[in-house]
Amino acid sequence: MVCDLPHVLITGAGSGIGEATVAAALDAGFHVFAGDRGVRDASAVANDGSRTRLRVDVTNSDDIELAAKVIGQHVGDRGLNGLANIAGIGMAAPLEVADSESLRRIFEINVIGQMALTRAMTPLIRIAAGRIIFVGSIGDRLTVPFAGPLTASKAAIASLSDTLRQELAPWGIRVILVEPASIHTAAVDAMRADVQRASDAFSVTQAQLYGDSFREVLSKFLEREEHGSPPAVAAETIVKALTDSRPKPRYLTGEGATRLALLAKFPLQAQDAAKRRIFGLPRPRSVEDRDGPNR
Numbered sequence: 405m406v407c408d409l410p411h412v413l414i415t416g417a418g419s420g421i422g423e424a425t426v427a428a429a430l431d432a433g434f435h436v437f438a439g440d441r442g443v444r445d446a447s448a449v450a451n452d453g454s455r456t457r458l459r460v461d462v463t464n465s466d467d468i469e470l471a472a473k474v475i476g477q478h479v480g481d482r483g484l485n486g487l488a489n490i491a492g493i494g495m496a497a498p499l500e501v502a503d504s505e506s507l508r509r510i511f512e513i514n515v516i517g518q519m520a521l522t523r524a525m526t527p528l529i530r531i532a533a534g535r536i537i538f539v540g541s542i543g544d545r546l547t548v549p550f551a552g553p554l555t556a557s558k559a560a561i562a563s564l565s566d567t568l569r570q571e572l573a574p575w576g577i578r579v580i581l582v583e584p585a586s587i588h589t590a591a592v593d594a595m596r597a598d599v600q601r602a603s604d605a606f607s608v609t610q611a612q613l614y615g616d617s618f619r620e621v622l623s624k625f626l627e628r629e630e631h632g633s634p635p636a637v638a639a640e641t642i643v644k645a646l647t648d649s650r651p652k653p654r655y656l657t658g659e660g661a662t663r664l665a666l667l668a669k670f671p672l673q674a675q676d677a678a679k680r681r682i683f684g685l686p687r688p689r690s691v692e693d694r695d696g697p698n699r
Contacts, residue, residue, distance in 0.1 A: 407454075409435040411479050411532075412646060413471070413525060415460055415518075416491035418442040420589035421539065424639035425488055430454060432643050437475055439491070441467075449474055462491050462517030472524045483531025486646045489518045489561075490539050494595055495553040496622055497602055498614045507553055514557035519564060526572070533576035537645050538565045539638075542585040542661055545668035546675065549621050549685060550614075569653060580645045581654045585661035586632030596626055621683040632659045 412429055416422030417438035429436050439460030449458060458474060461467045475484060492514045495506060522536060529536060543555035544562040562581055569579035599622045606615055641657035656665055667675060680687065 406480075407435055407478065409433060409454060410485040411435045411437065411475070411482075412486035412488060413437040413439055413458075413460075413475060413484065414488045414490060415439040415462060415521065417457075420591055421584070421587060421635045421638045421642075422488075422490040424635035425490060425642050426455065428636065428639040428643045429488075429646070432647060434485070434646075435478075437471070437478075439471060441491070460491070460521070462521050463512055465520065468521050468524045471521075472528070475525070476528055479528060479532075481531065483534060484525060484528035485532045485534040486537065487522065487525045487529060487534070488537040488539070488642055488646070489522065490642075491518070492539070492557075494551075494591065494598075496550050496595065496599055496618075497553065498550055498610075498618060499552045501606070501610050501614065502553055510553050510557050511560070514554075515560045515564070518561065522568070526577075529577055530572075530575050535578040535580060535646055535651070536568065536572070537642055538562075538579070538581050539642070540565070540581050540583045542583050542656070542658075542664045542668075544583065546664050548625060549679065549683060550618055551625070566653070578651050579653075580651055582638070582642050582645055583654060583656050583661065583665075584638045584641075585656070585658040585664055586629050587635055587638050587658045588630055588632040589635050592626055592629045592632075595629075599626070617685055621685065624683050628660070633657075 410433070412434045414422055414425050414429060414436055417426050418440035426436050426438050435454045438455055438457050440457065441459065441461035443457055443459035445459065449456060458471050459467055460471050493510055495510045497506070518538065538561050540562045541555065541558040543551060544558040547555045565579055565581040572579055603615060603619055638657050641655050645651050645655055656662060667678060679685065
């Protein structure tokens with residue numbers, strides 16, 4: 405039986421913004437391919453009415469290949485109407501302390517994996533003249549101390565989104581970036597535990613250099629996230645980007661997004677001063693030099 409609904413693949417569908425977007429897309433009349441790396445068996449495709457659950461780990465080429473095959477067989481010559489790249493991870497650490505393996509991992513998931521999935525789905529999206537949604541962050545405009553690995557990966561996605569938007573325009577494919585600010589999900593609690601583990605792992609010298617500031621900044625950052633918008637707010641924006649007749653290249657969403665985007669237009673020195681006040685960071689040259697953490 406032919407499915408006449410528009411079709412969208414949503415990654416990170418097992419929790420948070422991804423899970424909320426699945427619900428919002430179903431309500432909007434989509435057939436949803438819910439990509440979730442928590443699905444154990446990549447070959448076991450679960451169908452539930454207008455939702456098809458797939459195992460999609462964006463770092464696993466076999467998962468991506470199988471997902472493209474399953475979706476292609478289902479949509480046929482109608483193509484795929486949308487891809488919402490939501491899967492991703494966070495990371496907080498002073499850049500002087502962050503190890504190369506951790507940096508590679510966050511870029512592998514948040515950037516390289518998302519692009520691998522996007523490449524695999526683009527031929528199906530081209531058939532439908534569909535849309536590709538990337539979920540960035542307000543952090544791709546406004547960095548936060550100790551969140552450099554995350555904001556750098558989101559800045560990379562923002563740049564790739566802008567580039568892909570221009571490259572795919574001749575086929576009528578819209579590429580859109582959604583930039584959430586504060587969204588309260590279960591990831592906030594997980595990040596709090598990650599911050600504690602990272603702090604506990606500091607060497608004596610690293611703790612002397614960064615310990616107090618790291619805990620203070622991340623405590624205030626997570627407090628803001630706890631008072632953020634529910635995931636449904638971001639999900640509503642993503643579905644809007646999928647369905648607007650004349651979609652914008654970028655959408656802000658979440659608590660504080662407009663205010664923070666305005667702050668991002670200030671001169672960098674003014675931004676730095678504002679963030680020092682917000683997060684209680686030491687003033688420039690207020691801490692006497694100590695040996696670096698690798699000494």
